[in-house]
Amino acid sequence: MSTSNVSSAPSMDEIRAVSPALARYTTEGLVGEVWARPELSTRDRCIVTVAALVAKAQTTLQRAYFEKALDNGVTPGELSEIVTHLAFYTGWGNALAAVAPLKAVFDARGVDQDALPAASPTLLPLDEVNESKRATTVQGLFREVAPGVVKYTTDFLFRDLWLRPGLAPRDRSLVTVSALTATTQVAQITFHLNRAMDNGLTKAEASEVFTHIAFYTGWPAVMSALPVVKDVFASRT
Amino acid sequence: MSTSNVSSAPSMDEIRAVSPALARYTTEGLVGEVWARPELSTRDRCIVTVAALVAKAQTTLQRAYFEKALDNGVTPGELSEIVTHLAFYTGWGNALAAVAPLKAVFDARGVDQDALPAASPTLLPLDEVNESKRATTVQGLFREVAPGVVKYTTDFLFRDLWLRPGLAPRDRSLVTVSALTATTQVAQITFHLNRAMDNGLTKAEASEVFTHIAFYTGWPAVMSALPVVKDVFASRT
Amino acid sequence: MSTSNVSSAPSMDEIRAVSPALARYTTEGLVGEVWARPELSTRDRCIVTVAALVAKAQTTLQRAYFEKALDNGVTPGELSEIVTHLAFYTGWGNALAAVAPLKAVFDARGVDQDALPAASPTLLPLDEVNESKRATTVQGLFREVAPGVVKYTTDFLFRDLWLRPGLAPRDRSLVTVSALTATTQVAQITFHLNRAMDNGLTKAEASEVFTHIAFYTGWPAVMSALPVVKDVFASRT
Numbered sequence A, B, C: 001m002s003t004s005n006v007s008s009a010p011s012m013d014e015i016r017a018v019s020p021a022l023a024r025y026t027t028e029g030l031v032g033e034v035w036a037r038p039e040l041s042t043r044d045r046c047i048v049t050v051a052a053l054v055a056k057a058q059t060t061l062q063r064a065y066f067e068k069a070l071d072n073g074v075t076p077g078e079l080s081e082i083v084t085h086l087a088f089y090t091g092w093g094n095a096l097a098a099v100a101p102l103k104a105v106f107d108a109r110g111v112d113q114d115a116l117p118a119a120s121p122t123l124l125p126l127d128e129v130n131e132s133k134r135a136t137t138v139q140g141l142f143r144e145v146a147p148g149v150v151k152y153t154t155d156f157l158f159r160d161l162w163l164r165p166g167l168a169p170r171d172r173s174l175v176t177v178s179a180l181t182a183t184t185q186v187a188q189i190t191f192h193l194n195r196a197m198d199n200g201l202t203k204a205e206a207s208e209v210f211t212h213i214a215f216y217t218g219w220p221a222v223m224s225a226l227p228v229v230k231d232v233f234a235s236r237t
Helices: A012-018 A020-034 A042-055 A059-071 A076-090 A092-097 A099-109 A128-142 A147-158 A169-182 A186-198 A203-217 A219-235 B012-018 B020-034 B042-055 B059-071 B076-090 B092-109 B128-142 B147-158 B169-182 B186-198 B203-217 B219-235 C012-018 C020-034 C042-055 C059-071 C076-090 C092-109 C128-142 C147-158 C169-182 C186-198 C203-217 C219-235
Strands: none
Touching (some): A012 A020, A020 B076, A059 A099, A059 B092, A076 A099, A076 A169, A076 C020, A076 C219, A092 C203, A099 C012, A128 A147, A186 A219, A203 B092, A203 B147, A219 B147, B059 B076, B059 B092, B059 C092, B203 B219, B203 C092, B203 C147, C042 C059, C059 C076, C076 C092, C076 C169, C128 C147, C169 C186, C186 C219
16 A cells, blocks of 8 residues: 555546536635635534545545645644544444545655554543443443443443543544534434534534535535434524 | 546456356346336436446446446536536535546547536526525525525525536436435435426336436335335325 | 456554554454454354445455455355345445455455356245235335336345345345445344344344444444344344
8 A cells, every 4th residue: 555546636627627617616615615614613624524534435535635634733643533533433444444545644744653642542531420321321222232332332432432632522523423414324413413512512613514514425414414403402502 | 647547347257257146137137127128218327327326436337337328318518517416415525536537538538628518607597486485495494503504505506506507407306316315315305306307307217217226226225215206206196 | 457456455554654543443442352252253244344345335445354254254155145135235336346356356366257156046945925925015115106126126136136045045134234234224124134033143143243343334323223123123022
């Protein structure tokens, strides 16, 4: 696996060669207007976009957006954590497919392992009350059906992955909500959007996440998510 | 990005080398029988197939089916519009992934930009009554939740993309229904299948769309769509 | 299409170069712990994993897992049938995308066509009673809506594909359930999980399928499937 094997995004000239309209929508609409809206920072837009691209395994665009993320305040360590987080939330194959594009970016910028979160860092403190509540709910539902899923949800996810300090809880939730939207896992947006907002994502930012991600997931995925988002917003007022 | 980077579909010999059965189902079943059914034109089958392949980002097969589409009456301009349309309905990454295969086909056939719809053509006339009804519904549902989504649904989709003359409204709806089926966005099939039939897709054609696309989306996606299709058909009799 | 065109999985060093944590979760968690659990054989875990990778069209990992499957008791003929089966259950493009990686493995191991199931073998005997029940249900639901789908569901799937002797009915159902989970086609898990258990998949094995596949589909897909699994288990006690 060498850098040259990482496929690259089409250039604007290449896009124009198959669709002048798509080139226009990209430059004037998506880049010129949507990315410039003040409701969500460019950094957060990069996180949302990267999460959508990993969730959809769209490797062709990943290198360009990993670069853009680094240029806009996302750290190499945060990108490393985002890919790792999405192994659990979108599948191992999605995370492993992102390794080549991300390694190409890290190699080109001289990012070495010292800049990345350790395999086993000191974890953030656990919110025992809420975690106990979550675990009790999931155990009540599925202990008999799939004890292995219940066990690893606790051991690997909520008492390990979610407590890794390399990505702020608010950003981890932002990644999760973005991935759930991109994969139309609508039911689970309730829990994770609430968690995102508990951890500091404002309502205005949350709203704009869905405006932004519509372009990367397609409109239907967002139209499927909005009724759930509406309920979450209503439940918090 | 050169033509040689576009991966190509496996040959029949290559398919046979891993599964003589898959080769038989392809030649006798899919190509020999399904594609030959009179209920839907070969041109429409090409549009449905291309939409499914872009919706699923299956770039390996796209070049072959773009070629097949051009050989069966789909114009370069229509292919250009289909890819652009699907940027909004399946995500930017899906459209951009289709650029390389489509450019390879256009380059090989000498299709240049003069043959493609302009970036900003004169738009088709707007059906103000129906568009006003649609906009009111969506605003009522989501104006508070995601004003950005509501705005761009109107500005970019229904007052721009859908009015581009390079793809007939009936074909644009056919592309949309195919993409919704391929991505199991079942709830939105109601609106778009009705729109397709309002714009001239017959019930027999609509029915055959789901027969055809089952082979490209897999059976489960179609079995999930059929209850909604049944309701649409029932509501129109 | 040559073997050298088949992209390969990232090495553990390459994974570590972008995320020491992902490397640790892979070696200690997924490989060291989950794959070693006694509730499901390594052979079955390979079948589940291969089905998930084909269902998600994750070609980068397919070669490695086809190899692992052959090393753990899955025969070349069974892999051939799994890919063919998934053409119908996840779409032709998914099966055709698996041709290159599988052919690379077969070429490297000298597997030729004599080792593969014939295109038209003598089929397993049909369970007329159950098939008649299934056909009557589907006809009642969709005969008017999509007669073509109804016809091919019978002709290609239940009176042909499902009766091919190259993959045991229990394994064919295991592949189907895995693919349905990977594509979040939750409603259809009821029929196929029951069929899998009728054909010999134990409850303990079924439960562990969902523990295992969570790592390859991501947690949300499994959390969406578990309520249906719970109902199936409850209905059989």
